[in-house]
Amino acid sequence: MKTKNRPPRRRTPTQDTEATPGEQTPDRPQSGSGGSELTKGFRSRTARAGGARAEVNRRRQGSGGRRENSVQRRLESNERERQRMHKLNNAFQALREVIPHVRADKKLSKIETLTLAKNYIKSLTATILTMSSSRLPGLEGPGPAPGPKLYQHYHHQQQQQQQQVAGATLGVTEDQPQGHLQRYSTQIHSFREGS
DNA sequence: TAGGCCATCTGGTCCT
């Protein structure tokens, strides 16, 4: 696997739509990418092919306002896609930062990050099961991966704790396991609720 | 120079 310690190559999120031809980012002067290319005349093969189809559609649609509107919507769509991918990359970066790995000076690739994360979770799960199986009836033994079941157990535990200390603070700090689990629980719920 | 990784564009499809 190769080293991937590179500075971010990218331009600012608005550069494609706002840059003038003279303001192109030097490191990607002729990228196949380019909302910029939509207005600057250069296209990659794919973009050219897609552009040919788009041109046919534009002719069918007619000229003038509708065509400009179509181009504008495509640029806006590109911008949203960039933002979406940036958010995805931020999530990858956050994941990298919580996964222990050997070469801290070497940035993990996306596939490496996902693979290590999966293994890390499995490892932690196995460790927890080993340490507490005697107190978690029903969790040990053969069968499917215990992850969800394990979470259910902890979630149940937390609910009991919250009931016991209703109205009072839990007295759980971020450094304690319960703190992490509580955050995990909260995050799971927020995901479920789509927030 | 080949191969891996990445960012981006693009059009199609799904979802709200």
Added chain:
DNA sequence: AGGACCAGATGGCCTA
């Protein structure tokens, strides 16, 4: 209808 999501395609950067 419009935005989110997805996958294919492409070219740039980097390392071995």
